[in-house]
Amino acid sequence: MRDLKHRVYFESLLSDVKNGLVDEALADGKLALGYSCYYVPEVLLNLSGCFSVRMRAPGITDISIATYYMSEKTCMYSRSILERAIEGGYNFFDALISTETCGMMHRSHEYFEMLNLVKEFNEKFFVSHIDSPFVTKDYAVKHYERQLRNHVLTKLSDVYSVDVSDEALLAAIEKHNELCRVVSEIGAYRKLENPPITGYEFHLIELVSECCPHDLILPYLKETLEEIKTRKPDEKPWYRVRVVLAGGENDDPDFTKLIEDAGAFVVADRYCFGSLPGREEIIIKEGETPLSAIARHYIETNQCPRFMNPEKVHGRKAYLKQLAEEYRADGLIVQQMKFCEYWEYERMYCQHVMEEEYGLSCMGIEKEYVNTSVGQLRTRFQAFTEALEIKKLSGEV
Amino acid sequence: MKYFGGCDVGSTYTKAVILDENGKIAASTIQRSRMNASESSQKAMEDCISQVPELKSAKDLSYIIGTGYGRNRVPFADENVSEISCHAMGVHIVDPSVKAVIDIGGQDVKGIAVAPDGTVKNFAMNDKCAAGTGRFYEAMARSFEMSLEEFSSLSLKAKTAIPITAQCTVFAESEVIALVGEGKAPEEIAAGIQMAVARRCFVMAKKAGAVNSITLTGGCAKNEGLKKAIEKVLKIKVTELSEDPQLMGALGAAEFARRKGGARA
Numbered sequence: 091m092r093d094l095k096h097r098v099y100f101e102s103l104l105s106d107v108k109n110g111l112v113d114e115a116l117a118d119g120k121l122a123l124g125y126s127c128y129y130v131p132e133v134l135l136n137l138s139g140c141f142s143v144r145m146r147a148p149g150i151t152d153i154s155i156a157t158y159y160m161s162e163k164t165c166m167y168s169r170s171i172l173e174r175a176i177e178g179g180y181n182f183f184d185a186l187i188s189t190e191t192c193g194m195m196h197r198s199h200e201y202f203e204m205l206n207l208v209k210e211f212n213e214k215f216f217v218s219h220i221d222s223p224f225v226t227k228d229y230a231v232k233h234y235e236r237q238l239r240n241h242v243l244t245k246l247s248d249v250y251s252v253d254v255s256d257e258a259l260l261a262a263i264e265k266h267n268e269l270c271r272v273v274s275e276i277g278a279y280r281k282l283e284n285p286p287i288t289g290y291e292f293h294l295i296e297l298v299s300e301c302c303p304h305d306l307i308l309p310y311l312k313e314t315l316e317e318i319k320t321r322k323p324d325e326k327p328w329y330r331v332r333v334v335l336a337g338g339e340n341d342d343p344d345f346t347k348l349i350e351d352a353g354a355f356v357v358a359d360r361y362c363f364g365s366l367p368g369r370e371e372i373i374i375k376e377g378e379t380p381l382s383a384i385a386r387h388y389i390e391t392n393q394c395p396r397f398m399n400p401e402k403v404h405g406r407k408a409y410l411k412q413l414a415e416e417y418r419a420d421g422l423i424v425q426q427m428k429f430c431e432y433w434e435y436e437r438m439y440c441q442h443v444m445e446e447e448y449g450l451s452c453m454g455i456e457k458e459y460v461n462t463s464v465g466q467l468r469t470r471f472q473a474f475t476e477a478l479e480i481k482k483l484s485g486e487v
Numbered sequence: 488m489k490y491f492g493g494c495d496v497g498s499t500y501t502k503a504v505i506l507d508e509n510g511k512i513a514a515s516t517i518q519r520s521r522m523n524a525s526e527s528s529q530k531a532m533e534d535c536i537s538q539v540p541e542l543k544s545a546k547d548l549s550y551i552i553g554t555g556y557g558r559n560r561v562p563f564a565d566e567n568v569s570e571i572s573c574h575a576m577g578v579h580i581v582d583p584s585v586k587a588v589i590d591i592g593g594q595d596v597k598g599i600a601v602a603p604d605g606t607v608k609n610f611a612m613n614d615k616c617a618a619g620t621g622r623f624y625e626a627m628a629r630s631f632e633m634s635l636e637e638f639s640s641l642s643l644k645a646k647t648a649i650p651i652t653a654q655c656t657v658f659a660e661s662e663v664i665a666l667v668g669e670g671k672a673p674e675e676i677a678a679g680i681q682m683a684v685a686r687r688c689f690v691m692a693k694k695a696g697a698v699n700s701i702t703l704t705g706g707c708a709k710n711e712g713l714k715k716a717i718e719k720v721l722k723i724k725v726t727e728l729s730e731d732p733q734l735m736g737a738l739g740a741a742e743f744a745r746r747k748g749g750a751r752a
Binding site: 466470476480481484 | 572595604606607612
């Protein structure tokens with residue numbers, strides 16, 4: 091298969107948080123709004139005059155200072171974000187919209203305030219914290235809606251005079267949905283037996299859509315979609331087995347590449363920073379305001395193990411099973427970052443349900459934000475691929 | 488007669504096996520790994536080939552599979568297979584009744600559940616640190632200024648075991664040195680070390696689905712003291728293999744080569 095026209099460009103965009111497109115948007119006078127979790131609706135950070143940047147720390151190596159503040163018993167993602175902030179990597183931010191969904195990330199964001207990070211470069215910079223619900227009841231959705239209004243919209247309006255009217259929200263939803271349609275259409279090609287896209291390429295596409303200003307990245311995504319429509323795959327599928335990659339934080343396309351190098355095609359991305367969920371269109375139902383529709387959408391689609399109500403707990407496993415069927419996966423890989431307070435439990439539970447109740451082969455992986463032991467990971471992925479392949483050949487899958 | 492090769496390039500030892508077309512072991516070797524994995528595999532395979540008069544070079548082998556951490560660096564291999572699959576297959580052809588394996592290698596410990604056809608049913612790996620691996624034993628034996636064999640024999644002489652609390656190889660070595668300094672009986676410290684490793688194997692064995700018996704593979708499988716400690720901690724029998732347990736990865740690779748090469752022919 092020929093390389094995607096923009097593959098190298100996408101890789102270069104992901105090598106730094108403040109990439110060329112971010113610079114372009116900043117030069118245009120737009121506000122850069124950082125966030126790190128799906129509980130912060132991306133659409134609200136893309137109101138007119140603003141753009142969202144999902145926080146990553148590419149190329150981070152030494153996290154000693156963040157470890158001093160947060161201890162070694164916290165996830166490496168939250169520490170890497172803090173370290174990158176201390177290095178000055180987010181000094182271009184106008185605001186950081188945080189949520190206390192995860193205690194470690196919340197703590198990392200609190201240090202932005204305690205250490206006066208970013209503010210010395212931008213006096214108006216603020217950190218705002220959303221209190222997110224654990225359940226999906228109507229009252230919880232209403233609470234969440236109030237939180238979004240008070241801690242996102244009102245703050246943006248008060249500090250930066252951003253237009254947060256219903257009309258402005260409707261326009262943001264329309265723009266957001268357009269991007270979602272393009273990314274989802276690209277992603278759907280992974281369902282094909284001989285797909286014109288790899289999991290690694292899709293990971294790049296999904297990440298640039300989260301880390302770059304939407305209106306600037308959209309033309310590249312549309313062009314990529316057109317290219318994929320006519321892209322000729324190799325005569326025979328390149329992969330040996332198909333897997334769903336699920337779990338917690340994962341913004342490292344090389345992790346996906348490592349799995350695919352072992353012969354397992356990552357057909358679906360159900361993890362934080364993935365497109366399932368993440369790229370579903372926001373539908374406004376009758377009687378809903380744009381904000382109430384956004385609040386309902388993000389609670390309904392959310393697959394975070396932080397949700398404790400039985401519908402969500404069982405629904406998460408059923409969703410994975412559904413993805414495995416829809417994308418014709420032979421097995422699942424559930425990855426979790428070391429010390430992740432939610433996925434540590436969810437991974438074990440998920441593996442059990444997938445294997446014992448649904449009969450799907452499932453492998454659990456504990457990883458770090460920066461994966462240095464790739465040799466060991468490669469062995470695991472290869473062994474899992476071999477086991478799945480044998481099952482597939484013997485007709486067990 | 489056709490021959491098939493398996494080469495297991497481990498972090499401390501490189502193993503090679505040649506099987507004839509009937510699946511009989513024609514040659515085998517175990518050598519200390521060099522810095523260069525490619526060189527290690529070549530030396531090991533050359534040694535194996537020299538044991539079979541009909542063979543002159545690796546080119547005379549019908550199919551070769553590389554395995555182990557250096558599996559991608561076996562220059563003469565037709566393909567590579569993970570050591571997890573190879574250990575399962577190696578054990579299966581030696582003893583088809585084995586259902587669970589603990590492979591204690593130089594740098595990691597693996598628990599492998601073996602399916603009835605010799606494929607991997609499930610596996611678990613401890614590769615985060617050197618505790619409980621061959622490297623760990625090398626460090627402990629060094630503290631006693633002994634060879635690994637002498638260390639193993641020493642542990643078998645103990646009537647009781649002194650618990651070693653540190654899990655980390657570096658801290659465990661310091662703890663052992665301190666205990667020796669306190670004048671504690673060396674055999675009791677050695678037995679404590681064996682028990683500490685056995686406890687680490689417990690989790691792997693459970694993940695591998697061990698119920699009544701388990702088999703050990705890898706270089707540490709030759710450690711009698713560890714075998715006894717595992718039987719004591721796990722309360723299950725450690726099944727002995729009729730072939731060298733350190734060869735299981737290479738043997739499995741050779742068997743995969745025989746099946747794949749045979750099918751190709």
